[in-house]
Amino acid sequence: MAETEAKTRRPMPVTASIHLPTIYRLFFLFIEPVSALVGAYFAHFRQHDYLTMTHAASAPAAAGVEVPVVSSVVLTQLANLYLLFTLNEALVLRTTADRRVWRTLLFGLLVADLGHLYSLRPLGSEIYWRADQWNAMGWGNVPFVYLGASMRIAFLSGIGLGGPKTVTKGKSL
Template identity: 30%
Template sequence: MATLLPTVPYWVFCVSEPVSLVAGFAIAIFQPEQFVALQLPNTESTGLSPSGKLIAWQTGNLFGIMAMMGIAILFATTEAAVVKRYLIALLLGDIGHLTAVWWVMGSDGFFSAHRWNGFTWGNVGITFFLALVRIGTLVGLFGEIKPQPSTVGKVKRK
């Protein structure tokens, strides 16, 4: 089944975001030391405690779940309200994520993109981009989230 999203949000939420989540999953699971060390610019890997490794693996697991949920929801639903609520939930998550990174980095680091590493671009830049596209999608900037007729309870006649 096709998604209800217009073209730009389709490519962002149905293609790019799941791919980036799977990449985050892989790094967190297979390279947890690097995953943790690179969360902030200019941080060196010093090895992880068992708790640190567990947190990296749990984060990776969440990335995998988010990728699967996004694909399942965006390709299975025929209701625009479900897509909108999903985007609102993720937007709230984006706001919480950005707030947490800002809190830890401080304003100086958070607003100094020229000092960011690749992971910081993911934590701040890409998350901010996704939030903007979510807002744009919700307000109709890219076109309407088109509801499709439901097939639930309908009998096919021959």
């Protein structure tokens, strides 16, 4: 029996492990997932506030005015994407020490950062640099996204990571 079991076992593959600096660990595994969860909450449960903080001039006139059905559907879809963002960082990145997985996921999120910043263009170019005009949503939409993109670029560039080490699959960060 033990002989048959030994023959059918697959060898554990060797993966590239990462020693993760505290700043990456804090940002990617805690700060950013919580922030995305807050975004999901507002996009789904506080839709009027979400729209007003994004662009008051085009939001429904006042609190209590019903958010148009199409806007509600789109905001709930956005909330779902924020939730996916949360789960990818908070759960997927915690399950592996494989640098390739981290790089792949963070590259995808970097593309999403650029798309997020691009989506703000109808608000005018000053949205990207006029901190004196940012409300809570502006702070989340611009400098926090810049910070996330910068953290991903730093990680993808290998800043603070040192060289890859080999470990057996399943070993945590």
